[in-house]
Amino acid sequence: MVLDPAVELRNVTTIYSGENRPAIRNISLEINAGDYVLVTGPNGSGKTTLLETILGILKPVSGIVKVFGHDMVRSPYKARMMCSYLPQDFMKKPDEPFKVREIVAMGLASKRALGRLSRDDWKRVDEVLKLLGIDKLSDRPIGRLSGGQQQKVFLARALSRDPKLLLLDEPFSSLDDDSRRFVADLLYKLNRKGMTIVLVSHAPPKIAGLTMRVRLVDGCIAGVERCSS
Amino acid sequence: MFLLTVLSASIIAGSLCGISGVLIARLRLSTLVFAIAHAALFGAAIGLFLNIDPLYTAMMLAILSSVIIGPLSDATGVPSDTLAMVMFSTYNALTFIFIFLSPGPTLAAEKVGGILWGSILAVTRTYLAVLVILAYLYALVLALLWNRFQSILFDRRLAEAEGVNTRLYVYLLTILSGVAISVSLKIVGGFLVFSLLYIPAACGFTAENIKRMILLSALIGGTSGSAGVILSFILNLPVGACIVVTATVIFIAVSIYAYIKRKQKTVF
Ligand SMILES: Nc1ncnc2c1ncn2[C@@H]1O[C@H](COP(=O)(O)OP(=O)(O)O)[C@@H](O)[C@H]1O
Ligand SMILES: [Mg+2]
Numbered sequence: 001m002v003l004d005p006a007v008e009l010r011n012v013t014t015i016y017s018g019e020n021r022p023a024i025r026n027i028s029l030e031i032n033a034g035d036y037v038l039v040t041g042p043n044g045s046g047k048t049t050l051l052e053t054i055l056g057i058l059k060p061v062s063g064i065v066k067v068f069g070h071d072m073v074r075s076p077y078k079a080r081m082m083c084s085y086l087p088q089d090f091m092k093k094p095d096e097p098f099k100v101r102e103i104v105a106m107g108l109a110s111k112r113a114l115g116r117l118s119r120d121d122w123k124r125v126d127e128v129l130k131l132l133g134i135d136k137l138s139d140r141p142i143g144r145l146s147g148g149q150q151q152k153v154f155l156a157r158a159l160s161r162d163p164k165l166l167l168l169d170e171p172f173s174s175l176d177d178d179s180r181r182f183v184a185d186l187l188y189k190l191n192r193k194g195m196t197i198v199l200v201s202h203a204p205p206k207i208a209g210l211t212m213r214v215r216l217v218d219g220c221i222a223g224v225e226r227c228s229s
Numbered sequence: 230m231f232l233l234t235v236l237s238a239s240i241i242a243g244s245l246c247g248i249s250g251v252l253i254a255r256l257r258l259s260t261l262v263f264a265i266a267h268a269a270l271f272g273a274a275i276g277l278f279l280n281i282d283p284l285y286t287a288m289m290l291a292i293l294s295s296v297i298i299g300p301l302s303d304a305t306g307v308p309s310d311t312l313a314m315v316m317f318s319t320y321n322a323l324t325f326i327f328i329f330l331s332p333g334p335t336l337a338a339e340k341v342g343g344i345l346w347g348s349i350l351a352v353t354r355t356y357l358a359v360l361v362i363l364a365y366l367y368a369l370v371l372a373l374l375w376n377r378f379q380s381i382l383f384d385r386r387l388a389e390a391e392g393v394n395t396r397l398y399v400y401l402l403t404i405l406s407g408v409a410i411s412v413s414l415k416i417v418g419g420f421l422v423f424s425l426l427y428i429p430a431a432c433g434f435t436a437e438n439i440k441r442m443i444l445l446s447a448l449i450g451g452t453s454g455s456a457g458v459i460l461s462f463i464l465n466l467p468v469g470a471c472i473v474v475t476a477t478v479i480f481i482a483v484s485i486y487a488y489i490k491r492k493q494k495t496v497f
Contacts, residue, residue, distance in 0.1 A: 077392050098439065103383060106376075
């Protein structure tokens with residue numbers, strides 16, 4: 001049996017509504033299960049657009065997008081259940097009423113029927129909070145946390161789902177040096193255990209274990225490089 | 230006995246509107262629901278014209294518009310807010326036409342007033358029974374799907390990215406709000422029903438978590454409803470207006486309280 005690639009893009013072009021210029025243009029890319037991909041490129045080169053097109057939140061005007069064999073334009077939901085996404089614009093306003101633990105639990109709840117969590121699920125939520133060192137913030141409203149703390153909450157939410165494909169948009173942007181090293185190390189370990197990771201960063205720290213580098217410029221792929229480990 | 234029926238009805242209708250108000254505001258669906266409120270009013274006018282109970286026609290039109298507005302916006306490419314305003318205007322025009330065409334002397338104060346600024350005379354036992362059943366269904370759906378709704382209320386895009394079909398759940402909430410509006414229309418009237426969605430919710434947002442926001446808003450909706458009914462009895466004024474004025478007074482009190490509480494906490 002030949003395994004479906006984790007992500008398959010064929011001549012994909014995405015244009016934001018009301019715009020003329022494509023944000024990404026004619027992208028073809030194949031990411032295998034178990035890959036650890038770094039996507040780089042200057043501001044506005046289409047990195048975020050690429051991730052959201054992969055997830056099917058943005059619909060391409062042309063081309064084919066598949067995740068684990070599922071067509072992300074026509075039937076995205078099954079594949080999305082297997083993915084986690086850390087958005088770039090995660091910051092919440094100070095008056096946001098939801099609390100850290102609730103927010104992380106929502107990530108897992110998205111995979112459960114009616115969003116119901118079992119006792120084991122809650123245990124998992126607390127484990128991940130602890131792993132990222134934010135267990136003491138559990139009952140704090142998200143809006144009252146610093147940018148770096150909020151980013152860890154959303155990373156915790158992404159990890160709680162134990163995804164097959166992890167999509168991270170600038171996950172280091174608000175983290176301090178120690179946290180960056182810790183997260184980079186954590187991602188390396190998760191990838192080693194089989195998680196496919198696509199990491200977007202315009203200025204990545206030192207990252208170990210990459211299997212592929214993709215460079216975007218002006219919405220086009222300027223280079224794909226397979227890394228030998 | 231009649232007063233008791235009216236009071237119960239106004240408490241339930243007010244609470245349903247209070248709950249819907251918070252959900253709608255968080256999902257930024259206010260314009261959409263504004264249009265649905267006027268669809269309900271148009272439905273009531275049709276009921277008047279056909280001489281059937283406006284409650285049912287109002288509910289039909291409200292649910293119909295909640296269902297079509299999303300797909301219509303997708304199909305035409307017109308943003309749903311703009312579309313909602315077009316629909317709102319159209320519904321208003323149609324409402325006037327159907328009121329004009331309805332049998333009996335035009336603008337017969339009692340009938341027309343009933344749907345425009347509300348009336349307690351229309352509150353029957355049957356109406357109360359319908360209200361109780363709908364409130365029960367509303368609460369049941371909300372309780373059953375609470376975790377889903379909560380995640381969508383927090384961050385709809387992220388929930389969608391995680392594999393939740395958020396459009397489906399948002400439709401459901403829109404329809405529930407349409408139902409809440411339709412049943413409240415009878416008491417509050419078409420001109421003011423939207424205020425009962427907005428004002429209690431505005432108070433609710435002073436609470437610190439989403440469940441309390443919804444409870445507070447429901448409580449204030451229910452209180453405004455019952456106090457408004459009593460006021461309208463005593464002062465012999467239109468009931469819808471009394472309810473909304475009561476809600477406003479509560480809103481002012483809550484705002485002042487929240488302001489003082491904030492002042493005490495912050496040091497400049
Ligand atoms: N919501 C939007 N509407 C219109 N254009 C957008 C929107 N978001 C991004 N763009 C445009 O799409 C291009 C790619 O943006 P983006 O994918 O966010 O870049 P990056 O993440 O690499 O910084 C940019 O030219 C940007 O101006
Ligand atoms: Mg970006």
